[in-house]
Amino acid sequence: MKDKVYIFDTTLRDGEQVPGCQLNTVEKIEVARMLESLGVDVIEAGFPVSSPGDFSSVVEISKAVANPTICALTRAVEKDIEVAAAALEFAKQGRIHTGIGTSDFHIKYKFNSTPEEIIERAVKAVKFARNLIGEVEFYAEDAGRTDNKYLARVVEAVIAAGATVINIPDTTGYTLPHEYGAKIKYLAEHVPNIHKAILSTHCHNDLGMATANTISGVLSGARQVEVTINGIGERAGNTALEEVVMILKSHKKQGLYTDVNSKKIITASRLVSTLMRMPVQPNKAIVGRNAFAHSSGIHQDGFLKKRETYEIINPKDVGLNQSSIILTARSGRAALKHRLESIGVKLTKSELDETYLRFLELADRKKEINDDDLMVLVARDRSVDKSIRLVGLQVFCGKNLQATATVTLCYNGQELTEAGLGNGPVDASLNAVRSIVKQKIHLEDFVIQTITRGSSDIGKVHMSIDYKGILYYGFGANTDIVQASVEAFLDAAGKALKA
Numbered sequence: 001m002k003d004k005v006y007i008f009d010t011t012l013r014d015g016e017q018v019p020g021c022q023l024n025t026v027e028k029i030e031v032a033r034m035l036e037s038l039g040v041d042v043i044e045a046g047f048p049v050s051s052p053g054d055f056s057s058v059v060e061i062s063k064a065v066a067n068p069t070i071c072a073l074t075r076a077v078e079k080d081i082e083v084a085a086a087a088l089e090f091a092k093q094g095r096i097h098t099g100i101g102t103s104d105f106h107i108k109y110k111f112n113s114t115p116e117e118i119i120e121r122a123v124k125a126v127k128f129a130r131n132l133i134g135e136v137e138f139y140a141e142d143a144g145r146t147d148n149k150y151l152a153r154v155v156e157a158v159i160a161a162g163a164t165v166i167n168i169p170d171t172t173g174y175t176l177p178h179e180y181g182a183k184i185k186y187l188a189e190h191v192p193n194i195h196k197a198i199l200s201t202h203c204h205n206d207l208g209m210a211t212a213n214t215i216s217g218v219l220s221g222a223r224q225v226e227v228t229i230n231g232i233g234e235r236a237g238n239t240a241l242e243e244v245v246m247i248l249k250s251h252k253k254q255g256l257y258t259d260v261n262s263k264k265i266i267t268a269s270r271l272v273s274t275l276m277r278m279p280v281q282p283n284k285a286i287v288g289r290n291a292f293a294h295s296s297g298i299h300q301d302g303f304l305k306k307r308e309t310y311e312i313i314n315p316k317d318v319g320l321n322q323s324s325i326i327l328t329a330r331s332g333r334a335a336l337k338h339r340l341e342s343i344g345v346k347l348t349k350s351e352l353d354e355t356y357l358r359f360l361e362l363a364d365r366k367k368e369i370n371d372d373d374l375m376v377l378v379a380r381d382r383s384v385d386k387s388i389r390l391v392g393l394q395v396f397c398g399k400n401l402q403a404t405a406t407v408t409l410c411y412n413g414q415e416l417t418e419a420g421l422g423n424g425p426v427d428a429s430l431n432a433v434r435s436i437v438k439q440k441i442h443l444e445d446f447v448i449q450t451i452t453r454g455s456s457d458i459g460k461v462h463m464s465i466d467y468k469g470i471l472y473y474g475f476g477a478n479t480d481i482v483q484a485s486v487e488a489f490l491d492a493a494g495k496a497l498k499a
């Protein structure tokens with residue numbers, strides 16, 4: 001008998017805690033629909049009491065998504081739980097995720113409390129939540145550094161109070177894989193009522209061990225994993241969904257499986273990267289652009305003789321190199337709509353009209369448009385901030401020439417033009433933008449990636465800027481990388497100037 005491992009995706013809650021990478025509700029719905037088509041079991045949609053935006057995102061995701069359970073986070077505080085239950089009103093299947101810190105650090109310094117009082121607060125919160133909703137998950141924050149004997153008492157008490165999923169977070173990413181596995185095993189063997197609940201892993205990547213810890217937890221009895229697409233999350237991030245899914249798929253002998261359709265992994269990865277403006281590192285396992293690239297001669301030779309010599313995963317299993325219909329400038333709206341729907345993107349009529357115009361613009365320059373190009377196109381169309389828009393760009397640069405740029409922006413409803421000088425075309429263009437908006441905006445980080453490697457490819461630009469001490473992320477995509485860079489800068493600047 002094979003055992004199912006439930007996939008609890010927290011891209012939209014823990015993942016979204018990356019500073020400067022917040023999504024708006026439309027973008028969150030886009031990600032939630034993608035997660036649904038990927039086949040995740042639970043979507044943690046937000047922390048409703050934290051802001052009106054988070055509240056309405058949970059409401060809208062509950063309406064937009066039918067199959068996965070929708071989960072909302074709370075502290076062990078009645079007000080949080082009431083607000084979460086209200087946000088989940090439209091969920092076909094809702095879950096409240098409540099909890100409290102259980103390590104000495106949390107008990108003494110965060111709560112100035114005692115171990116007994118923490119158990120009382122945990123039980124009270126779970127009972128309160130159970131009266132408002134059918135399913136309650138409990139998290140023992142900093143469980144990684146919590147004494148196992150005490151943790152077992154907390155877990156037994158909250159299961160008796162009605163929790164049916166128990167999350168054991170390694171909040172600080174400190175625990176070693178064998179210790180994390182031993183913790184899960186200890187709970188499975190020492191909590192008398194554990195058969196009434198599922199143990200869940202929730203690992204952070206501060207020491208690069210999130211996936212190893214998660215797998216160790218699963219091999220020791222956990223049957224739910226809390227993960228994010230591309231492993232995004234604050235600090236070094238969370239466990240990456242794609243890594244856990246492909247590990248279980250590659251190691252079938254362990255007798256474990258997930259319901260994720262792995263062929264959609266690359267599309268999901270690119271959507272999240274684009275919407276959150278977070279580039280994926282090229283050597284990232286499974287989804288990095290070099291993950292399946294063989295460059296050394298010896299490897300190439302072995303690979304060409306038999307793929308499995310150097311490749312443990314068939315790239316097609318994660319959705320790479322699948323033959324797909326190529327669209328061109330002659331393709332009509334219906335073909336575009338059909339192709340978008342087949343990759344899980346549904347647009348309203350007016351959104352389709354707008355996207356079609358941008359599609360034609362791109363097809364004129366790029367000739368053949370594939371699914372990756374479409375993902376970039378629609379993600380950008382939906383997230384673009386209309387308050388500041390590039391209208392014209394002209395650059396003059398070359399060897400031994402001072403780069404100059406003339407930029408026209410539509411800014412707050414007015415068309416404004418300025419020129420700028422710089423040490424290259426991007427620098428000159430950004431200086432021209434700075435002259436128009438008349439603000440000190442510092443460029444922190446600047447990454448250019450292409451999708452398929454050809455010189456006619458779309459260049460994707462991820463930027464982060466510092467404005468008044470706060471980081472904002474921006475994304476741009478264009479076959480002209482100077483234009484993509486200006487658009488990424490404007491994307492970030494638009495958010496900064498509005499904030």
Ligand code: KIV
Pocket residue numbers: 014139140141142167169170171202204
């Ligand atoms: O890392 C953590 O402890 C968490 C909990 C709030 C679940 O994200």
Ligand code: ZN
Pocket residue numbers: 014169171202204
């Ligand atoms: Zn976390």
